[in-house]
Amino acid sequence: MPGELNGKVVVLTGGADGIGYECAAAYVREGAAVAVLDRDGDKATQAAAALGSNCMAVQVDVGQGPAVEAAIQTVLARYGKVDAVHNNAGIASPSRPLDQTTEHEWDELMRVNVKSVFWTTRSSLAALAATKGSILNTASLVGLIGQDNHAAYVASKGSLIALTKAMALDYAPKGIRVNAICPAGVWTPMLEKWCSEQPEPGHIRQYLDDIHLLGACPHGDVIADAAVFLLSQRARFITGCILPVSGGAELGYRR
Numbered sequence: 546m547p548g549e550l551n552g553k554v555v556v557l558t559g560g561a562d563g564i565g566y567e568c569a570a571a572y573v574r575e576g577a578a579v580a581v582l583d584r585d586g587d588k589a590t591q592a593a594a595a596l597g598s599n600c601m602a603v604q605v606d607v608g609q610g611p612a613v614e615a616a617i618q619t620v621l622a623r624y625g626k627v628d629a630v631h632n633n634a635g636i637a638s639p640s641r642p643l644d645q646t647t648e649h650e651w652d653e654l655m656r657v658n659v660k661s662v663f664w665t666t667r668s669s670l671a672a673l674a675a676t677k678g679s680i681l682n683t684a685s686l687v688g689l690i691g692q693d694n695h696a697a698y699v700a701s702k703g704s705l706i707a708l709t710k711a712m713a714l715d716y717a718p719k720g721i722r723v724n725a726i727c728p729a730g731v732w733t734p735m736l737e738k739w740c741s742e743q744p745e746p747g748h749i750r751q752y753l754d755d756i757h758l759l760g761a762c763p764h765g766d767v768i769a770d771a772a773v774f775l776l777s778q779r780a781r782f783i784t785g786c787i788l789p790v791s792g793g794a795e796l797g798y799r800r
Contacts, residue, residue: 555569558583558630558634564765565765578600613668628679637695680722727788729789
């Protein structure tokens with residue numbers, strides 16, 4: 546029985562682990578071919594091999610324009626089209642207030658988390674227009690509600706949310722849908738690193754369980770299920786949507 550993404554080609558940045566890999570696996574299960582773009586070439590190769598022979602790995606720093614352009618051309622050379630771009634690559638460190646964040650840290654967060662979308666969009670727009678495809682951005686719930694001691698990251702995700710809305714307006718005439726997904730806590734290598742940077746790491750796991758009204762802090766499969774929907778034909782009349790997949794964390798603390 547055909548899947549929700551049968552025959553589609555999805556370009557997925559940051560797809561080698563965490564939420565990205567869970568999304569890649571879900572896309573494959575639903576019939577898509579996935580190009581895993583990641584700055585860790587070895588992990589990307591391992592991920593693509595695990596996903597199946599119809600997937601590919603491309604080592605790329607998504608904050609570097611010429612490298613992104615080359616990566617998209619490599620995908621087009623293999624598959625002949627692009628149906629979706631999922632901008633998932635991101636970094637979260639440092640976990641500090643603004644005044645304690647260095648200029649380099651600020652610039653690097655913006656380069657990877659926001660400017661990467663500038664590059665992927667410019668490089669793939671013609672291909673997406675040809676397929677009337679879609680763009681999905683992995684934002685974060687903190688871009689909507691804020692978070693203490695995480696100023697640069699919050700700023701980058703808030704920027705991505707606003708950018709999603711602007712892109713949805715600009716590219717609707719081309720038939721391209723643009724949406725964003727906003728996780729709260731999700732167990733990934735990046736979240737593990739964030740936990741280690743907190744003042745009391747021993748209490749942070751309980752905190753992450755407590756903020757999700759529907760239960761304990763989840764893994765990336767819950768994000769992947771929503772991502773499949775947003776890239777599928779079932780979401781054909783949805784664009785400019787900023788979708789929390791957060792277990793209700795935005796509604797307040799469970800206790």
